[in-house]
Amino acid sequence: MSKRDLGDFLRSRREARTPAAAGLPAGPRRRTPGLRREEVAVLAGVSANYYERLEQARGPHPSPQVLDALARALGLSGAEREHVARLAEHAPARSEPPEELPTSVRRLLERLGSVPAYVLNAHHDVLAWNSAAAALLVDFAALPARERNILRLSMAGGPLVCEPSDGFVRQAASELRQASARYPADRRLGQLVRDFAAHSPEFAAHWREQELGVGEAVPKRIRHPRLGLVELEIQELHVPGHDHRVVLLTAEPGSASAAKLDALQSGPRLRAVP
Structure with missing residues (x-):
C-alpha cells in the first residue's frame, strides 16, 4: 500500500x-x-x-x-x-484472502434448514450455501465457480440475486476498500473494483468518497420468478479467524415476504454445495 x-x-x-x-x-x-x-x-x-x-x-x-x-x-x-x-503498514497484510472454509461452517448452513444462508469471502465470492438460499436466489451449483460472485451477478444482469440499490453499492465500496487494504497485492480485488466502477457510476462515486463502516447490512429486495417481490432482512455472522461471513436472509414476522419464504419451502428444492 x-x-x-x-x-x-x-x-x-x-x-x-x-x-x-x-x-x-x-x-x-x-x-x-x-x-x-x-x-x-x-x-x-x-x-x-x-x-x-x-x-x-x-x-x-x-x-x-x-x-x-x-x-x-x-x-x-x-x-x-x-x-x-x-x-500506514502497522497491520499485517496478506497476499490474498484464504479460501478454505471450516467444516463447522458448512454444518451450520445445513442446520439452518429453511433459513436461506450463504458464505461470502472478501471477494464477495459465494463459497457455500444451503438449499433454501439456492431456491430463493439462484442455483449457484449450476454456475461456473468464477461466476459465483454476488457483485458480478449484479453486474451481469442475468440471474440477479437482489435488486441493485444505492445502499448496496455504497456498502460494496466500503467492504472492497477495507479488503483492498488487507490484501494490497490481490489482483482479483483490484480488477473487481475497476469492473464495478466501470459498470456503476454510483459505485465509482462512493469509491472516491472512501467512506468506511457504513453501518448495518442493507436490506435486499428479491424478484423471485415464482414468488414475486420478496423483501428481506440481512444478518451477517463473521467466522472467527477467517475472512468469511455467513449471510442469513429472513423477513419481518407476519409480513407478506415472510409468508412467501414459507411458501418457498413447498416448491422445488435445489441442491446445496457439498
Missing part, C-alpha cells in the same frame, strides 16, 4: 469532518470542505507542515501514536482506524 493511499484517505476524512463535529467554530470565509489541514494538525498535536506532508505523500509513515492522535482529530470509526493502520 502506497503513501499516496494513506494521504488520499486522510484528506477524504478531513474534508468529511465538519468544524462543529470537531468542536471548532465554522468561522467566516471557509472555502475548504470540512476541516483545514492546520486545524487537524492542532487537534492531533502535530505540526501543520508534518500533516501536510502526510496528505501529499511526502512524509514518513506515521507512528501508531501519531495515527491514534489523527484518528481522534478526524473522528475515525473503528473500521476507519483499522483501515488507516493498514495503510
Whole structure:
C-alpha cells in the first residue's frame, strides 16, 4: 500500500469532518470542505507542515501514536482506524484472502434448514450455501465457480440475486476498500473494483468518497420468478479467524415476504454445495 493511499484517505476524512463535529467554530470565509489541514494538525498535536506532508505523500509513515492522535482529530470509526493502520503498514497484510472454509461452517448452513444462508469471502465470492438460499436466489451449483460472485451477478444482469440499490453499492465500496487494504497485492480485488466502477457510476462515486463502516447490512429486495417481490432482512455472522461471513436472509414476522419464504419451502428444492 502506497503513501499516496494513506494521504488520499486522510484528506477524504478531513474534508468529511465538519468544524462543529470537531468542536471548532465554522468561522467566516471557509472555502475548504470540512476541516483545514492546520486545524487537524492542532487537534492531533502535530505540526501543520508534518500533516501536510502526510496528505501529499511526502512524509514518513506515521507512528501508531501519531495515527491514534489523527484518528481522534478526524473522528475515525473503528473500521476507519483499522483501515488507516493498514495503510500506514502497522497491520499485517496478506497476499490474498484464504479460501478454505471450516467444516463447522458448512454444518451450520445445513442446520439452518429453511433459513436461506450463504458464505461470502472478501471477494464477495459465494463459497457455500444451503438449499433454501439456492431456491430463493439462484442455483449457484449450476454456475461456473468464477461466476459465483454476488457483485458480478449484479453486474451481469442475468440471474440477479437482489435488486441493485444505492445502499448496496455504497456498502460494496466500503467492504472492497477495507479488503483492498488487507490484501494490497490481490489482483482479483483490484480488477473487481475497476469492473464495478466501470459498470456503476454510483459505485465509482462512493469509491472516491472512501467512506468506511457504513453501518448495518442493507436490506435486499428479491424478484423471485415464482414468488414475486420478496423483501428481506440481512444478518451477517463473521467466522472467527477467517475472512468469511455467513449471510442469513429472513423477513419481518407476519409480513407478506415472510409468508412467501414459507411458501418457498413447498416448491422445488435445489441442491446445496457439498
